[in-house]
Amino acid sequence: MIDQNIRILRKKNKLSQEKLAELVKVSRQTLAKWENGETVPDINQCKIIADLFCISLEEISSDMSEAEMIHLGPKGKQFFGVVTVGKDGHLIIPHQAQELYHLKPGDRLVVLGEDETQGIAMLKAERFLEFAELIKNAKLEEELHDE
Incomplete structure (x- = not known):
């Protein structure tokens, strides 16, 4: 879960392991261990990562698919899909x-x-x-x- 989420978010944001490790104030080796599922970050490190990627702690620890993680928006922002304006101007809110x-x-x-x-x-x-x-x-x- 967390391992895959960190890796996907890092790649989505075009960060190297080295750069993300620097931002979280850990070694690149520590970050690699997180991404490989050998160890997990502590709650403070998870908070730093969540804040960096503008997501919640719940989202970083959730069991989401890669597609869900890639389409994850910033914390507090939602994407509900596309709606069509009807002939009379009506919208159906998702x-x-x-x-x-x-x-x-x-x-x-x-x-x-x-x-x-x-x-x-x-x-x-x-x-x-x-x-x-x-x-x-x-x-x-x-x-x-x-x-």
Whole structure:
């Protein structure tokens, strides 16, 4: 598990054993032993490796296939697949995303866009409104302090 995951992540990120060992502050031989399954890194070393590759401790120790490890995104970032825009503009949000973010029928989503990349993002309306309220209150406090 961990041995294969370290090897795949290292290769995916085009790092030599020498370079990864340097970043984790161990010898290249120690790293080679981890990748060969002869020994395993301690929890602190796993944390360093997870942070380097922007994944969780759970992910680095999980029994995932090579394909799953290669497509692993940064911690806190999700890839749910591709959706198709219907004739009437409807989107079907993947089930996994609905479960993870507790989306249910009737929830309102804010749709944001960026011109340069033509990127689109969606977030729950209440979260966006809470954030907007925080900004508004911070601005009011700043104006009061400036007077």
